[in-house]
Amino acid sequence: MPNNPSQSMVIRVAIPIHLHRLFDYLPPVDYPLDAIKPGLRVKVPFGNSHKVGFIIALLADSHMDFHKLKPIEAILDTQPLLADVDLELIAWVSRYYHYPLGIVYSNALPALLRQGRAAELPVEEYYALTDLGQTMDSSQLKRAPKQKALLVHFQQQAMPLPASALSAFDSKWRNSLKPLLEKMLLQSSQPTSVSQVSNTQPVLLRSEAFASNPAQQAAIDAVCQQLGQFKVFLLHGVTGSGKTEVYMQLIAKVLEQGQQVLVLVPEITLTPQLQQRFQQRFAASIAISHSRLSDNQRTAAWLAMQQGTCNIMLGTRSALFTPLPRPGLIILDEEHDASFKQQEGGCRFSARDVAVVRAKMLGVPVVLGSATPALESLHNANHNRYQLLRLPQRAGNALRPSFQLLDIRNQKMQDGLSAPLITQIHETLARDEQVLLFINRRGFAPTLICHSCGWVMRCKHCDANMVLHAKDNRLRCHHCGYGHARMLNCLACQSPQLTPLGLGTERVEQTLVRLFTNKKVVRLDRDSTKRKGSLEQSLEAINAGEADIILGTQMLAKGHHFSKVTLVAMLDVDGGLFSVDFHSAERLAQLIVQVAGRAGREQKPGRVVLQTRQPSHPLLLTLVQRGYTAFAQTALQERQDAFLPPFSYHALFRVQASQEQWASKFAELVVVLTNRFNSPGEVMVLGPVPAPMARKAGYYRYQVLLQSVARVSLHKLLDNMLPELYNQPRVMGVSWSLDIDPIDLY
DNA sequence: AGCACGCCGACT
DNA sequence: GTCGGCGTGCTC
Numbered sequence: 001m002p003n004n005p006s007q008s009m010v011i012r013v014a015i016p017i018h019l020h021r022l023f024d025y026l027p028p029v030d031y032p033l034d035a036i037k038p039g040l041r042v043k044v045p046f047g048n049s050h051k052v053g054f055i056i057a058l059l060a061d062s063h064m065d066f067h068k069l070k071p072i073e074a075i076l077d078t079q080p081l082l083a084d085v086d087l088e089l090i091a092w093v094s095r096y097y098h099y100p101l102g103i104v105y106s107n108a109l110p111a112l113l114r115q116g117r118a119a120e121l122p123v124e125e126y127y128a129l130t131d132l133g134q135t136m137d138s139s140q141l142k143r144a145p146k147q148k149a150l151l152v153h154f155q156q157q158a159m160p161l162p163a164s165a166l167s168a169f170d171s172k173w174r175n176s177l178k179p180l181l182e183k184m185l186l187q188s189s190q191p192t193s194v195s196q197v198s199n200t201q202p203v204l205l206r207s208e209a210f211a212s213n214p215a216q217q218a219a220i221d222a223v224c225q226q227l228g229q230f231k232v233f234l235l236h237g238v239t240g241s242g243k244t245e246v247y248m249q250l251i252a253k254v255l256e257q258g259q260q261v262l263v264l265v266p267e268i269t270l271t272p273q274l275q276q277r278f279q280q281r282f283a284a285s286i287a288i289s290h291s292r293l294s295d296n297q298r299t300a301a302w303l304a305m306q307q308g309t310c311n312i313m314l315g316t317r318s319a320l321f322t323p324l325p326r327p328g329l330i331i332l333d334e335e336h337d338a339s340f341k342q343q344e345g346g347c348r349f350s351a352r353d354v355a356v357v358r359a360k361m362l363g364v365p366v367v368l369g370s371a372t373p374a375l376e377s378l379h380n381a382n383h384n385r386y387q388l389l390r391l392p393q394r395a396g397n398a399l400r401p402s403f404q405l406l407d408i409r410n411q412k413m414q415d416g417l418s419a420p421l422i423t424q425i426h427e428t429l430a431r432d433e434q435v436l437l438f439i440n441r442r443g444f445a446p447t448l449i450c451h452s453c454g455w456v457m458r459c460k461h462c463d464a465n466m467v468l469h470a471k472d473n474r475l476r477c478h479h480c481g482y483g484h485a486r487m488l489n490c491l492a493c494q495s496p497q498l499t500p501l502g503l504g505t506e507r508v509e510q511t512l513v514r515l516f517t518n519k520k521v522v523r524l525d526r527d528s529t530k531r532k533g534s535l536e537q538s539l540e541a542i543n544a545g546e547a548d549i550i551l552g553t554q555m556l557a558k559g560h561h562f563s564k565v566t567l568v569a570m571l572d573v574d575g576g577l578f579s580v581d582f583h584s585a586e587r588l589a590q591l592i593v594q595v596a597g598r599a600g601r602e603q604k605p606g607r608v609v610l611q612t613r614q615p616s617h618p619l620l621l622t623l624v625q626r627g628y629t630a631f632a633q634t635a636l637q638e639r640q641d642a643f644l645p646p647f648s649y650h651a652l653f654r655v656q657a658s659q660e661q662w663a664s665k666f667a668e669l670v671v672v673l674t675n676r677f678n679s680p681g682e683v684m685v686l687g688p689v690p691a692p693m694a695r696k697a698g699y700y701r702y703q704v705l706l707q708s709v710a711r712v713s714l715h716k717l718l719d720n721m722l723p724e725l726y727n728q729p730r731v732m733g734v735s736w737s738l739d740i741d742p743i744d745l746y
Numbered sequence: 747a748g749c750a751c752g753c754c755g756a757c758t
Numbered sequence: 759g760t761c762g763g764c765g766t767g768c769t770c
Contacts, residue, residue, distance in 0.1 A: 013770080018747040023770040047749065047769050064770050100747095730747090732764065 009033055010062045011072060013044060013053040016106035016114070020726060023053070024062040026071040039080025039087060043073045043116055052076070052116040054105045081109065081119055081306065085361050086323050092357055097740050098718055099347040107347065108321035110289075110299040121303050127177065128160035128189035136185055146176040151185060160189040210249055216242055219389040220249050223365055227254065227328065230360045234335075234381045235369040236629075237391030238400075239597025243369045244274070246391070247331050248281050250367065255284055255311055259328025263314045264351060266337035268292050269535070270558065274333075275314055282312065289315030289322070317342065317351040320358060327362040330355050334558075335368035335377060336590055341743045348739045352377075371597060371628075372590040375639065376646040378632050401568070401599045401606030403624040407615040415511040416503040416571045421609055422515060424567060429519055429548055433566040433604065437508065437551045438595050440575070442525040443478075444470035444507045445500030450490035452497050457484065461698040470506050471527070480697035503571065505551055512549055524552030557594040568599040569609040577617055580692050581745045582644050589623050589631050645741070649711045651718060652742040653704040654691065657734040660700040664688060666734045667702035670725065674706065677720040683708040692746050705745070 011025045025044055027033055040055045050073065062069060082090070090108055094101040106114050113119055133151065141148035153169055154161065166173040180186040212220065223233055237243040251261045265271055268290040278286055287301035287310045304310035306323040313322050317340060332340070332355050340351040352368065359366035368377060368386070381388040394400065411418040416439065417425075425435050447456045447465045457466040459477035466475035466484060473486045489496050500507065509523045522538055529535040539560055542550055550562065576588030592610065599606025614620060623631040640647045653670050657663035667688030674685050687704035694701060708714040718738070 010770095015769090017769085019769075021770090025770060044770085049749090062770075069770055729766080 009036070010059040010069065011036065011042075011055055012057040012059055013042060013072075014056050014100075014102035014105050015044070015046060015051050015053040016100075016102040017046075017051070018100055018103070020100055020723070022056055022101070024059070024064050024069055026069045028072045028075060031072075031075060035078070036075065037080065039082055039084075040078075041076040041081065041113070041116065043076060045070050045073055052106075052114065053102060056101070076116055077119060081113065082323055083325070086321065088361050089321065089354070089358050092361075093347065093349055093354060096715070097347050097349050098722055098738055099349075104347055107318065110302045111295045112299040113302070117299075119303065121300055121307075125163045126160040126189045127154075127166070127186050129154050129158075130184055130187050133180070133185035144176070144179065146170070146172070147180055150176045151180060154186065210245065212245060212249065213242070213393060215391045215393060216246050216249075219246050219391065220253075222387065222389055223250050223329075223367060224253055226365045227257070228363070229365070230363050231365045232356055232359065232380070232386040233365060233367045233389055234373055234377050234386045235367050235389045235391065236373050236378075237369065237371060238394060239371045239594070240394040241371075241391035243333070243371075243391065244277060247333070247367070247369070248277070250329060250331070251278075251282070251312065254328035255282065257328060258311075259326045260305065260308070260311045260313070260324045261328055262319065262322065262324060262330045263312065264319060264330070264332045264340075264355060265314065265316060266334050266339035267558065268316060269555075270334070271314055271316075278312065278314065284311045286310070287313045287315075287322075289313065289319040291316065320351050320355055324362070327364050329364055330359045330362075330366040331369065332366065333369045335370045336372050336374040337370075338587075338743055341741075348737070348742075350741060350743075353741070372593045373632070375586050375632055375636055378629075379636055379646040382636075401596050401608045403596070403608045403610065405615045405620060405624055406609050406611045407613070408611045409613050409615075414515065415507055416611075417508070417511065417515070418611060421569055421611065424569075424607070424609065425516070425549070428567040428607075429516065431566075434542070434545075434547060434562060434564040435549045435567045435569070436556065436562060436565045436595075436598055437512075437549065437569050437571060438553070438556055439503060439505055439508055439551070439571045440553050440591075441467075441502075441504045442506070442527050442553055443467040443476070443504035444510075445504050446502040447500070448475060448486070448498050449501045450493060450495055450497060451499050452495040453490060453493040455490050455492035456501075457487075457491070461695070463693050463695045467504065468500050469527070470510070479693070505553060508571065509551055512551065516549065519548040520546060521549045521551060522547040524550065524556055526553070526555070529555070554591075556598065557591055560598070562598050565599050565606070566604050567607050567609070568596055569611065570595060571611050573610045573612045573620070574614055577614055577619070582639070582642070583744055585619050585635055586632075589619065589628060589635070592623060593628050643707070643709065648707050648709045649714050650740075650742055651706040651714055652739040652745065653687075653706075653736060654739065655688075655702045655704075655734065655736040656696075656699040657731075658699060659733065662731060662734050663700045663702045664690075666731055666736060667704050669728065670704045670736075673721045673724050674704070674717065676724075677717055679713075682710070682713040683717050703745075 009027050011027060012022050013025055015023055027036060036058065038055050038057055042053050042055060044051055044053050090104050091101065094104045133154065136151065138148050138152045138155065141151060150170065150173060177186065219235060235243055235246065254261050265274060271288060271290055275286060275288060287304050289298050289301045301313065302322055305313050308325045313319055332352055335352050342348045355366055377386060380386040406418060406420060408418045428435050445468045448468045449456045457475055459466055459480065459482050461482055462477055462479045464477055464479050467478055468486065469476055475484045475486060490498055505523055505525045509521055512521045522542060524538055529538065541547060542562055545564060570592065576584045596608040599608060612620065619631060619635065622634050639645065655663045655667045671685055671688055678685065684707040685704065686707065688702045691701035691703050706714060
């Protein structure tokens with residue numbers, strides 16, 4: 001019932017806080033009402049502080065008592081930063097992931113705009129030569145070589161230079177700039193001409209004909225036919241088949257039409273390579289967005305796309321929400337990659353799934369590319385929801401690697417290396433080719449065990465063993481970071497017989513150095529690449545042929561090219577076969593194929609050795625003998641038989657607390673509420689159960705899994721029960737989260 | 747989720 | 759006598 005005494009306008013605002021509610025405000029005092037519209041950012045009083053919120057709607061009345069409404073403090077924009085399609089996407093994400101609208105909205109903006117900063121491209125400082133600087137003989141500065149170099153740089157470029165260009169020239173340029181300003185040789189300046197790329201400029205930098213094979217051309221043609229309308233393409237291209245070339249030709253086509261392209265990659269480590277290839281090909285400037293950039297840089301990139309002055313955005317997950325006034329195409333590379341699913345904190349959305357929804361809302365095609373597509377995506381292709389495009393050939397002369405399942409039962413092993421493998425390594429090195437060894441555990445050994453009483457050191461905060469790191473002689477927990485100096489005697493029985501048990505990269509490295517004297521071993525794992533730039537350095541050294549054996553973890557599987565590697569071995573493949581999580585077989589298969597993709601990229605054929613104690617495991621056999629697609633179809637059949645995703649849908653409640661009974665009690669409450677709203681046979685409730693790692697970083701963890709063959713039933717249930725759950729008196733010390741379509745059950 | 751308000755135990 | 763523990767309730 002109306003309670004609006006003055007017939008004043010009511011403004012409904014989304015505020016970035018963990019409340020599933022919108023807040024009503026009055027217009028700011030003395031502000032023209034017709035200038036207020038949905039999508040504008042506002043500064044509002046909230047409790048005893050202030051927040052930046054977003055106008056959602058203009059109303060004639062409020063559900064609140066009118067006298068409780070406060071006026072908006074300030075309206076921060078004259079035009080909405082986001083278009084209606086962007087708001088539509090944000091609303092969809094909020095609904096589907098059951099996450100507060102205000103937070104999703106806020107996360108769609110770069111940090112500076114989120115905080116209320118004016119939406120203007122940060123103006124870059126420029127410097128230029130003064131008249132004196134132009135005529136100055138630089139040799140007069142020979143006692144200040146840095147200053148001289150900077151002055152010469154300016155004299156050579158003969159135009160005003162922006163700070164970013166100077167940073168590229170010399171990271172410490174500001175030190176030499178200051179004296180040059182003082183000597184009146186340089187001055188701050190404006191850019192000579194508009195450096196922004198206009199739509200009339202040529203799209204391509206290099207105009208020679210592109211080389212594409214028939215499969216690439218077919219894929220390009222298929223997508224080009226659908227430009228201007230929604231369609232999902234799953235580009236299944238084996239490693240080295242030239243997916244990037246397909247992307248680039250598609251991008252060229254879209255740029256020619258004056259439209260914008262959004263390219264999403266799973267991780268920042270992959271952006272430089274792609275960025276470089278794009279920059280060599282396209283005349284257009286490329287907006288880059290990932291978490292290693294400064295807030296200013298990300299804001300600039302976001303605004304350049306939003307204002308339409310830039311036509312290519314290359315970024316990670318969050319770039320998905322960048323407004324595109326002239327959308328043409330979305331490309332999402334390595335679509336199977338788990339990094340596309342937000343894992344911790346915040347709204348756990350899948351960038352892949354949201355990209356498809358975004359493309360649909362924008363009415364543009366989306367290309368999902370991978371050498372090892374996710375089972376869900378292949379399932380969608382099976383059902384013609386996605387169109388499958390295959391690139392079965394390696395580009396150029398590169399040959400497919402051959403696989404060998406190496407049965408290591410009853411084999412004599414030297415720290416994880418079987419005798420046949422050692423022989424193959426010797427042979428490969430003798431041909432002056434490189435070897436790549438993969439083991440998915442860093443450190444020296446996953447445990448230190450007492451030989452007389454069996455004691456192992458457990459982390460005091462987690463249900464996990466402490467991993468021995470030989471380099472710093474410490475034991476470390478890989479789950480919470482807890483560390484402990486290596487002890488000489490067993491803490492249980494005082495015996496000095498403490499033995500490292502199991503394999504880590506450090507230990508294998510040590511063995512390799514011993515077995516292959518005068519061969520260079522390079523280890524790549526999180527410990528050896530911690531220093532900034534050290535990964536790049538190692539990769540360069542490897543490609544320069546300065547390494548004989550490359551040893552590493554997961555990070556080897558991602559995108560890097562090792563052209564001289566002809567033998568790839570995975571030392572232990574069995575771990576992934578017997579996990580509690582049904583996703584692990586898919587992960588293992590993807591890992592094997594991705595790691596295998598590092599071998600034999602040029603003229604020489606590659607060989608992939610998988611050490612296993614399960615040489616007749618059906619999934620391994622299918623993968624090795626019949627390839628990834630056959631594996632995927634088999635795995636999908638198993639999922640179907642067990643009613644697992646993608647043949648059903650999951651929502652996972654995770655609960656954690658410092659006291660076990662607090663966590664279990666709350667998880668029990670989740671089950672009770674779920675059952676209250678559930679209809680028989682609609683949604684299966686599994687739990688409460690302790691999480692697979694029941695204690696982590698000092699917290700006890702429980703979970704409740706909801707499973708349904710009908711997505712709507714699952715979401716209807718959540719829509720009904722979540723308000724009740726939020727209404728429960730808050731239990732101190734208990735935190736919980738909801739994960740829609742979880743990709744791991746840990 | 748924060749944050750303030752408020753009502754009971756160990757300190758100066 | 760207060761400082762501060764965290765239970766409770768509110769945010770338009």
